[in-house]
Amino acid sequence: MTMSRRELIKGIGASAALTLTGAPALAQQPGRAKVIDIHGHYTTVPQAVRQFREQQLAAVRNGSQTTTLERVTLRFSDDQIRESVQEQLKFQRERGTDVTLFSPTAGAMGHHLGNEATSIVWSRICNDMIHRVCTLYPNNFIGVGQLPQSPGVSPRNCVGELERIVKELGFVGVNINPDPSGAHWRDPPITDRFWYPLYEKIVELDVPAMLHVSASSNPNFQGTGGHYIAGDTTVFMQLLMSDLFKDFPTLRFIIPHGGGAVPFHWGRYRGLAQDMKRPPLTELLKNVYFDTCVYHRPGIELMLKTIPIDNILFASEIVGAVRGVDPESGHYYDDTKRHIDAMTFLSDADRQKIFADNARRVYKLKV
Amino acid sequence: MTMSRRELIKGIGASAALTLTGAPALAQQPGRAKVIDIHGHYTTVPQAVRQFREQQLAAVRNGSQTTTLERVTLRFSDDQIRESVQEQLKFQRERGTDVTLFSPTAGAMGHHLGNEATSIVWSRICNDMIHRVCTLYPNNFIGVGQLPQSPGVSPRNCVGELERIVKELGFVGVNINPDPSGAHWRDPPITDRFWYPLYEKIVELDVPAMLHVSASSNPNFQGTGGHYIAGDTTVFMQLLMSDLFKDFPTLRFIIPHGGGAVPFHWGRYRGLAQDMKRPPLTELLKNVYFDTCVYHRPGIELMLKTIPIDNILFASEIVGAVRGVDPESGHYYDDTKRHIDAMTFLSDADRQKIFADNARRVYKLKV
Numbered sequence: 039m040t041m042s043r044r045e046l047i048k049g050i051g052a053s054a055a056l057t058l059t060g061a062p063a064l065a066q067q068p069g070r071a072k073v074i075d076i077h078g079h080y081t082t083v084p085q086a087v088r089q090f091r092e093q094q095l096a097a098v099r100n101g102s103q104t105t106t107l108e109r110v111t112l113r114f115s116d117d118q119i120r121e122s123v124q125e126q127l128k129f130q131r132e133r134g135t136d137v138t139l140f141s142p143t144a145g146a147m148g149h150h151l152g153n154e155a156t157s158i159v160w161s162r163i164c165n166d167m168i169h170r171v172c173t174l175y176p177n178n179f180i181g182v183g184q185l186p187q188s189p190g191v192s193p194r195n196c197v198g199e200l201e202r203i204v205k206e207l208g209f210v211g212v213n214i215n216p217d218p219s220g221a222h223w224r225d226p227p228i229t230d231r232f233w234y235p236l237y238e239k240i241v242e243l244d245v246p247a248m249l250h251v252s253a254s255s256n257p258n259f260q261g262t263g264g265h266y267i268a269g270d271t272t273v274f275m276q277l278l279m280s281d282l283f284k285d286f287p288t289l290r291f292i293i294p295h296g297g298g299a300v301p302f303h304w305g306r307y308r309g310l311a312q313d314m315k316r317p318p319l320t321e322l323l324k325n326v327y328f329d330t331c332v333y334h335r336p337g338i339e340l341m342l343k344t345i346p347i348d349n350i351l352f353a354s355e356i357v358g359a360v361r362g363v364d365p366e367s368g369h370y371y372d373d374t375k376r377h378i379d380a381m382t383f384l385s386d387a388d389r390q391k392i393f394a395d396n397a398r399r400v401y402k403l404k405v
Numbered sequence: 406m407t408m409s410r411r412e413l414i415k416g417i418g419a420s421a422a423l424t425l426t427g428a429p430a431l432a433q434q435p436g437r438a439k440v441i442d443i444h445g446h447y448t449t450v451p452q453a454v455r456q457f458r459e460q461q462l463a464a465v466r467n468g469s470q471t472t473t474l475e476r477v478t479l480r481f482s483d484d485q486i487r488e489s490v491q492e493q494l495k496f497q498r499e500r501g502t503d504v505t506l507f508s509p510t511a512g513a514m515g516h517h518l519g520n521e522a523t524s525i526v527w528s529r530i531c532n533d534m535i536h537r538v539c540t541l542y543p544n545n546f547i548g549v550g551q552l553p554q555s556p557g558v559s560p561r562n563c564v565g566e567l568e569r570i571v572k573e574l575g576f577v578g579v580n581i582n583p584d585p586s587g588a589h590w591r592d593p594p595i596t597d598r599f600w601y602p603l604y605e606k607i608v609e610l611d612v613p614a615m616l617h618v619s620a621s622s623n624p625n626f627q628g629t630g631g632h633y634i635a636g637d638t639t640v641f642m643q644l645l646m647s648d649l650f651k652d653f654p655t656l657r658f659i660i661p662h663g664g665g666a667v668p669f670h671w672g673r674y675r676g677l678a679q680d681m682k683r684p685p686l687t688e689l690l691k692n693v694y695f696d697t698c699v700y701h702r703p704g705i706e707l708m709l710k711t712i713p714i715d716n717i718l719f720a721s722e723i724v725g726a727v728r729g730v731d732p733e734s735g736h737y738y739d740d741t742k743r744h745i746d747a748m749t750f751l752s753d754a755d756r757q758k759i760f761a762d763n764a765r766r767v768y769k770l771k772v
Contacts, residue, residue: 268634272631
């Protein structure tokens with residue numbers, strides 16, 4: 039089950055004469071990035087990646103030998119990789135984002151599909167694809183990885199891939215799926231000791247984790263509007279009831295999609311913490327952060343007025359869950375930056391924190 | 406399995422000399438109620454009710470004969486009932502609520518516990534208790550019922566109890582648990598034809614239904630802050646993807662707790678509907694309503710500025726999920742009325758809709 043990156047991507051031709059446009063935003067702005075989007079997914083991978091995944095899962099269903107890393111012969115040219123991220127780069131340019139923390143498609147992690155061996159191969163492929171993008175566009179993308187989780191399997195088994203993506207690929211964070219069962223929620227809560235071996239490694243490597251579910255295999259939960267938001271909400275409640283951060287004081291979690299329902303129901307969570315004789319939520323906010331993937335102005339406004347500015351990290355989840363243009367505004371739903379720009383009650387220092395400084399602190403970024 | 410109400414409550418002594426205070430709010434204000442709270446639960450039932458439930462479930466666990474209605478001999482005096490709702494009445498007086506749509510404790514419905522026979526007995530007891538409260542305090546409480554749902558059992562089997570509570574007990578609405586499995590979400594989505602026999606009766610009786618989950622038996626989902634809010638959110642997404650209301654144009658659903666995450670993520674849901682080529686959300690709002698159980702001012706404000714006023718029904722969920730006093734404001738978290746009172750952008754007509762007229766329309770109230 040070992041394979042060098044060279045083997046994995048064999049057959050890739052160099053393409054020096056490339057004319058596809060990168061977006062040297064950082065080059066144009068010497069110094070550090072001004073706007074860091076911490077939540078972008080590589081949803082536009084070359085078609086061959088999807089085909090491989092289909093074949094891999096079909097092989098499991100048919101009881102064939104699980105695909106091993108040794109047998110993977112995905113071939114892409116650098117041009118194909120470049121081509122595949124042009125939409126991301128276009129959005130960066132148009133919206134004024136300097137750099138995106140870029141991770142594999144959350145919905146495609148599919149930890150509930152196949153088995154642990156399948157997940158190991160699939161995670162390596164997805165993480166290596168992210169690494170190639172980051173290598174081709176070092177100014178535009180910084181890597182965040184997925185883990186080879188599998189329902190009922192100890193997260194301890196993800197430690198190897200975590201170490202690889204941080205130490206070998208230079209990734210700055212990782213996405214943890216709090217429900218590897220795919221919206222059946224069959225594994226223990228993220229505050230259970232079941233997860234501790236993974237947290238030990240995360241703390242040792244000093245990278246934050248986004249708690250991001252993957253696709254749903256439960257017809258009750260549509261993915262991007264059901265399972266995602268429900269998942270964000272319920273993991274916050276798990277954390278509220280737990281002493282996890284006493285055991286891991288430096289562990290840092292980001293809850294995506296604006297924290298699910300949490301900012302909207304901040305009073306409920308404050309009150310529940312109080313009724314349960316738990317510490318005030320401000321304690322939790324020493325370790326828990328929210329991104330700004332909320333796709334309308336009143337939602338962003340509520341968030342910025344409710345959650346401390348130090349706990350809010352700019353993100354737009356491109357190219358992601360919602361792809362359309364709002365006919366009422368003429369803007370993309372997921373163009374969250376323009377809402378933050380428009381908030382007159384924010385100081386320049388606040389905006390600097392949301393757009394960059396908080397991300398630098400939480401992800402220990404050098405940009 | 407038949408039993409008259411007289412038998413069920415046998416042994417109750419009349420208590421004409423009662424000194425406990427009712428709250429004749431309507432008598433003090435001739436004419437129609439000004440403030441209708443559509444979401445109150447009878448969480449303060451006499452202790453004997455809880456004891457019965459424990460014994461009933463213990464009997465199922467021990468494999469004893471399931472308790473049948475014939476064997477139920479719960480005895481309460483009217484005084485005990487009166488005593489048990491004094492906290493509700495106090496909150497009504499203090500906050501200026503005229504009348505509460507009053508239903509059995511949602512968390513205690515516990516459809517995942519026991520079996521169908523258990524649920525039938527338990528639902529009848531809970532609904533009859535509500536009826537007694539409403540009979541004793543006709544100006545303060547109007548009945549809303551629970552159903553004898555059970556995981557994997559057709560909702561068709563709830564039709565009899567639904568008919569009884571509406572036709573015999575005069576209830577104006579019903580709570581449907583969209584997840585009778587107790588946070589395992591094993592039954593079909595609420596838009597599935599599985600549920601249609603129940604909807605047919607609901608439409609025939611012309612009562613609305615609140616989609617309200619019960620307790621969680623899944624350690625991933627705490628109840629009032631996890632499962633409730635996640636459930637509210639996911640049922641909205643189920644409705645968004647469905648043509649249910651084409652089949653039942655007069656069916657009316659209330660999503661409690663401010664609609665879970667929905668108003669906060671209104672842009673996401675608008676965008677998802679658009680991406681999925683579904684009708685705009687305004688179509689859905691012909692049949693879907695939200696209550697105001699959101700426990701902080703920015704949340705209430707976002708809701709009132711995002712959701713059309715005609716779709717918002719005043720509620721506070723007393724005595725309910727959050728019971729404490731916010732030390733920052735000195736007010737109860739669940740005192741939602743004061744936030745609505747404070748919204749200067751609302752017209753008097755808007756407030757009249759939220760506090761009363763919308764409830765009258767949706768629940769066909771005479772008050």
